[in-house]
Amino acid sequence: MTAAIARPRGARTREATDRKIMRAAMQIALQRGIAAITIEEVARRSGVAKTTIYRRYANTNDLLRGLRNLGVPDDAELEVMEPTRGNLERLLQGVVERFRAGIGVKTVGMVLASDDEFFHHVVDAVVRPEERRCMVFIQHGIDAGVFRSDADGRFLFGTAIGSMVACEALRGAVDDDWPARMAELIWPAIAA
Known part of the structure; x- marks a missing residue:
């Protein structure tokens, strides 16, 4: 059984949503610069509702801290x-x-x-x-x-x-x- 199957569905869904948010934020930053990152633009590009993003991040600065703290799980x-x-x-x-x-x-x-x-x-x-x-x-x-x-x-x-x-x-x-x-x-x- 793989790790993806072993995790509860809710956890997999949350991880997928987090990836969409982070990828959208990274794309915006790379294409238009850090200042162009807003919760609204991330929501538009990622397809994730603004309310969902705000449940994870208090504001754009919090989202940017999340980007800075990206990491690869230790294996x-x-x-x-x-x-x-x-x-x-x-x-x-x-x-x-x-x-x-x-x-x-x-x-x-x-x-x-x-x-x-x-x-x-x-x-x-x-x-x-x-x-x-x-x-x-x-x-x-x-x-x-x-x-x-x-x-x-x-x-x-x-x-x-x-x-x-x-x-x-x-x-x-x-x-x-x-x-x-x-x-x-x-x-x-x-x-x-």
């Missing part, structure tokens, strides 16, 4: 995975799933490309934890002698993110087989 299982090709694929699949469930893959690319100071907090909260997961996995492989000693986790993560964002932008979505294909591409470059 300790991924940080201790054995350095195998299959687990590399699982790691990449997890990154895609968490970005999709959070602010969206395309938004990750837009946030990374932005020079606005506000988005640096979003990068720190959403992207950096995933980068750390990748670096821990690579370091674990180096320590175990499975990966080359010069394997660069930060570079590999950047390569994977670039590919992921490009797939989203060019194809409209990251293909279901992207993690397997990316793992196939990366594995020979890091295997000892």
Whole structure:
């Protein structure tokens, strides 16, 4: 049974609504700037009623604090995975799933490309934890002698993110087989 099925329906609905609100707010901020974010505009773009948004956020400043505090849930299982090709694929699949469930893959690319100071907090909260997961996995492989000693986790993560964002932008979505294909591409470059 997956985690999505195990959670009560109300919790899944709330999470989906929260994602709609956050994605709409991020789109507004990226397209028109932080000052353009209003509860009314977020409601219009997200399709979520203003009353629902106001139940979660007292005002626009509260919503902005919510954006700044975005984060990826900690998943300790991924940080201790054995350095195998299959687990590399699982790691990449997890990154895609968490970005999709959070602010969206395309938004990750837009946030990374932005020079606005506000988005640096979003990068720190959403992207950096995933980068750390990748670096821990690579370091674990180096320590175990499975990966080359010069394997660069930060570079590999950047390569994977670039590919992921490009797939989203060019194809409209990251293909279901992207993690397997990316793992196939990366594995020979890091295997000892």
